[in-house]
Amino acid sequence: MKLLEKLCVTPGVPGREDRVAKLIQSEAKGLFDKFTTDAMGTLIAYRKARPAKGKKSSKKTKKVMLSCHMDQIGFLVRHIDEKGFLRVNAVGGFDTRNLFARLVTVCTKHGDLPGVMNPGGKPVHIASPEDRKKVPEIEELIIDMGLTADEVNDKVQIGDMVVIKAPFTEVGNMIVSQCLDNRIACWLGIRSIEKLKHHDCDIYVAFTVQEEVGCRGAGPAAAQIKPDIAITLDTTLCCDTPGVPGDMAITKAGEGAGLMVMDSGSITDLKLLEEFEAVGKKKKIKTQRTILPRGGTDSLAIQRKGEGYRVMTLVCGTRYIHTVTETINKDDLFACRDLLTAYLAQA
Ligand SMILES: [Zn+2]
Numbered sequence: 001m002k003l004l005e006k007l008c009v010t011p012g013v014p015g016r017e018d019r020v021a022k023l024i025q026s027e028a029k030g031l032f033d034k035f036t037t038d039a040m041g042t043l044i045a046y047r048k049a050r051p052a053k054g055k056k057s058s059k060k061t062k063k064v065m066l067s068c069h070m071d072q073i074g075f076l077v078r079h080i081d082e083k084g085f086l087r088v089n090a091v092g093g094f095d096t097r098n099l100f101a102r103l104v105t106v107c108t109k110h111g112d113l114p115g116v117m118n119p120g121g122k123p124v125h126i127a128s129p130e131d132r133k134k135v136p137e138i139e140e141l142i143i144d145m146g147l148t149a150d151e152v153n154d155k156v157q158i159g160d161m162v163v164i165k166a167p168f169t170e171v172g173n174m175i176v177s178q179c180l181d182n183r184i185a186c187w188l189g190i191r192s193i194e195k196l197k198h199h200d201c202d203i204y205v206a207f208t209v210q211e212e213v214g215c216r217g218a219g220p221a222a223a224q225i226k227p228d229i230a231i232t233l234d235t236t237l238c239c240d241t242p243g244v245p246g247d248m249a250i251t252k253a254g255e256g257a258g259l260m261v262m263d264s265g266s267i268t269d270l271k272l273l274e275e276f277e278a279v280g281k282k283k284k285i286k287t288q289r290t291i292l293p294r295g296g297t298d299s300l301a302i303q304r305k306g307e308g309y310r311v312m313t314l315v316c317g318t319r320y321i322h323t324v325t326e327t328i329n330k331d332d333l334f335a336c337r338d339l340l341t342a343y344l345a346q347a
Helices: 002-008 018-027 129-133 149-155 180-194 218-225 270-283 299-303 330-346
Strands: 034-037 043-047 063-069 074-080 086-091 102-108 111-119 141-144 161-164 169-171 174-177 202-208 229-237 257-262 287-291 311-318 326-329
Touching: 002 018, 002 174, 002 180, 018 043, 018 180, 018 202, 043 218, 063 180, 063 218, 063 299, 074 149, 111 161, 174 180, 174 330, 180 202, 180 229, 180 311, 180 326, 180 330, 202 218, 218 299, 229 299, 229 330, 257 270, 257 330, 270 287, 270 311, 270 330, 287 311, 299 311, 311 326, 311 330, 326 330
Parallel strands: 063 202, 063 229, 229 311, 257 287
Antiparallel strands: 034 043, 043 202, 074 086, 074 161, 086 141, 102 111, 102 161, 111 141, 169 174, 174 326, 257 311
């Protein structure tokens, strides 16, 4: 879990993924034959086929792409007021009900600085009953850096990244962090390859950018790789908690790796879905099929790029997604890793 923790505490919002990319490159050293970075910032890790000794194939070597988005939801500084309070613009969809009374990190050219984020307005003692019921919009949130306006203006610039400060921790058999979406995919893109001995396919792990603002990085990466098969790794909803009807659970914690049949952006290639399911059965790895009525992944951008690509979306059910306490069952995460390794070994 040490690697996942490192990935989760490294800030990287859409358009500001360079620190995460750097970390991945240093952690995955030796696993890949080549790293390249495209114009948008997507890091592509290439690993040439490594067939078992004595095994020769007359078939053309298949190209398999894994897509793992590096970005997390967060903010960019939008405005600094005359008193030195910051206002932010969201990059990715936070639920503002989760954004009261948060410690934040403002990442500036002069280093990472702490701040406190709250909606502007009155404390509970002096707020009217109407005020108390209101859910603030992102525009109404202010960040107090505890500095004078001059000090803030010296250090902070419009466009600086802001992330919430929240720990990576374990609760029972679950892991909790603010950006399991989608650092678990970055983790899977490293750990599944680490476990892989021989493979007949060429592997391209694309650590993509700007997924949370509309899957912007994955398409250009696919256009460059031209994969025979693309596998998107991501989190999905896990609403097996009180207050949600059973048919809306999407996935259930502890029920294994999620095979996304369809979401609102893409439909998984049926043959690929069945192949993953068969590998799971053979290797005794738990899988669960799922459909997400609203929401999409990098698969939507890859599938319809160029002449079109076959996509499979492999997901890990995540409770309280897009909050600062995203929660994942460890066995489900390991099931995703093992399924991916087993699939790549036979692809
Ligand atoms: Zn995601």
